[in-house]
Amino acid sequence: MTAPLLSVEHVTRRYGPRIGCQDVSFELWPGEVMGIVGESGSGKSTLLSCISGQGDPDEGRVVYDARDLGPVDIREMSEPRRRMLMRTDWAFVHQNPRDGLRMTVSAGANVGERLMAVGARNYANIRAQATDWLGKVEIDEGRVDDRPAAFSGGMQQRLQIARNLVTGPRLVFMDEPTGGLDVSVQARLLDLIRGLVRELGLSAVIVTHDLAVVRLLADRLMVMKDGRRVETGLTDQVLDDPQHPYTQLLVSSVLQA
Numbered sequence: 152m153t154a155p156l157l158s159v160e161h162v163t164r165r166y167g168p169r170i171g172c173q174d175v176s177f178e179l180w181p182g183e184v185m186g187i188v189g190e191s192g193s194g195k196s197t198l199l200s201c202i203s204g205q206g207d208p209d210e211g212r213v214v215y216d217a218r219d220l221g222p223v224d225i226r227e228m229s230e231p232r233r234r235m236l237m238r239t240d241w242a243f244v245h246q247n248p249r250d251g252l253r254m255t256v257s258a259g260a261n262v263g264e265r266l267m268a269v270g271a272r273n274y275a276n277i278r279a280q281a282t283d284w285l286g287k288v289e290i291d292e293g294r295v296d297d298r299p300a301a302f303s304g305g306m307q308q309r310l311q312i313a314r315n316l317v318t319g320p321r322l323v324f325m326d327e328p329t330g331g332l333d334v335s336v337q338a339r340l341l342d343l344i345r346g347l348v349r350e351l352g353l354s355a356v357i358v359t360h361d362l363a364v365v366r367l368l369a370d371r372l373m374v375m376k377d378g379r380r381v382e383t384g385l386t387d388q389v390l391d392d393p394q395h396p397y398t399q400l401l402v403s404s405v406l407q408a
């Protein structure tokens with residue numbers, strides 16, 4: 152029996168008197184995609200930051216099944232080890248590609264510098280791998296020396312994905328990966344993400360307010376309201392037969408839109 156890749160145990164985060172998220176627990180299994188949905192202010196981003204090691208929970212813990220160490224509380228890791236984990240085994244795709252890219256260096260360098268951060272030194276190999284990854288995310292290889300500022304929003308997002316996946320992570324966190332893009336661009340990006348997740352056998356946690364995104368990408372779904380988990384289950388089950396009144400409202404409001 153394999154262990155969960157990530158165990159989130161009773162995570163609570165407060166901002167002064169305000170609740171960011173409260174007593175949230177779930178397990179993510181290898182190769183599984185978990186979607187977290189809820190309206191604005193329901194605590195999705197707060198939870199994602201706590202479980203991805205970017206923010207510290209006030210209570211609870213997050214245990215990761217590290218390749219070399221086995222299950223380890225991420226807050227008990229040394230800072231250099233945690234940083235290394237975030238550069239190698241983990242990836243984080245931000246809603247705004249500007250938060251995940253270096254806008255002042257070329258597309259090739261954006262991908263290549265992640266490889267250098269994990270020890271790659273051979274320039275020709277780095278460039279070849281970077282170019283290969285541009286192809287995988289459907290960016291013309293002739294654009295390898297262009298800066299991301301010269302790319303469309305959809306291309307920037309695809310470049311951010313290449314930069315994140317080039318080091319072969321096992322676990323990818325995504326915060327509204329298709330937010331702010333045109334509908335047709337979103338559809339293409341979702342297809343690409345779905346293909347990569349399957350091909351690479353990635354585990355992922357995807358935060359979104361868009362139920363179409365989780366319908367397409369997530370195996371399991373967690374619905375949040377006021378910082379708490381109100382419902383969880385297989386995606387199709389939750390969306391087709393929501394049990395909690397809040398989920399019913401969420402699903403019916405999309406159907407009416």
Ligand SMILES: Nc1ncnc2c1ncn2[C@@H]1O[C@H](COP(=O)(O)OP(=O)(O)OP(=O)(O)O)[C@@H](O)[C@H]1O
Pocket residue numbers: 166169170171172189190191192193194195196197198360
């Ligand atoms: N830096 C902060 N300082 C104070 N309160 C915060 C901060 N960040 C979030 N909150 C509060 O925590 C709660 C959860 O917010 P959070 O941003 O996690 O929700 P969300 O579901 O991600 O919303 P959105 O979809 O709009 O990003 C909200 O009440 C919010 O006002």
